[in-house]
Amino acid sequence: MALLTLAEAKAQLDIDTTTHDTELQTYIDALTATIERIVGPVENRTVTEVIEGRSTTLCLKSVPAVSLTSVTPVHTSGDTLSVADLHLDGTTGIVRRLDGGTFRGGLWTWVYVAGRGTVAPTINLASRILLQHLWRTQYGAARGNIGGGDDYDVNEPVVGWGYAIPNRVLQLLEPYKVPPAVA
Structure with missing residues (x-):
């Protein structure tokens, strides 16, 4: 595209x-x-970024975001999360945990697709x-x-x-x- x-x-x-x-x-x-x-x-592309987690929400830098691919803690002491445990507001890039928990444990590596699709x-x-x-x-x-x-x-x-x-x-x-x- x-x-x-x-x-x-x-x-x-x-x-x-x-x-x-x-x-x-x-x-x-x-x-x-x-x-x-x-x-x-505009053109869909995979983005990888590292974000520090300290609150109940995180904000992805490249928006709009289409979908989350993976999220992993940089240090093994952090929680592990599945993208199924998260809600993405694609327009703003804000990600929330569905269980209401916080993103703690320091740095997280996020892989996601950003773009508009058309x-x-x-x-x-x-x-x-x-x-x-x-x-x-x-x-x-x-x-x-x-x-x-x-x-x-x-x-x-x-x-x-x-x-x-x-x-x-x-x-x-x-x-x-x-x-x-x-x-």
């Missing part, structure tokens, strides 16, 4: 030759990290618009007015993003933003 296929990218840019396929694929590949920085993992049409559209914007920075007027005139001028960049991501992309991704991290 990709955020954007080569065929979708070429359709968005009105390209009907294979001349730029290699370069265009580089742009497509680069979109994933940028989009996922805002919305979290690419929402809005995320795909945001990816297309971002590709169009980035492609235009490379080819500009030489490729004609891809996207139409000054449509991609940015007068007031969003703090932290500069001019790399147009506001329209950020607005499309807003409903899918990951919750802020909790320290």
Whole structure:
């Protein structure tokens, strides 16, 4: 599953030759990290992380989380748990023990699947618009007015993003933003 296929990218840019396929694929590949920085993992992937347990809940870093694969204490003195003993809130990444107990015993190694399973049409559209914007920075007027005139001028960049991501992309991704991290 990709955020954007080569065929979708070429359709968005009105390209009907294979001349730029290699370069265009580089742009497509680069979109994933940028989009996922805002919305979290889209493409499903296995994540392994070590989290210190001291309370009745733990919070996974990569959300949304699809499923838990395993949880093991780093030190053998900790409790052992089965994923069947746990409840995962996939949207927030919060994990609770079903028996109401605490995650004690120090560090735990968590293996889980993070992602969305499918690419929402809005995320795909945001990816297309971002590709169009980035492609235009490379080819500009030489490729004609891809996207139409000054449509991609940015007068007031969003703090932290500069001019790399147009506001329209950020607005499309807003409903899918990951919750802020909790320290």
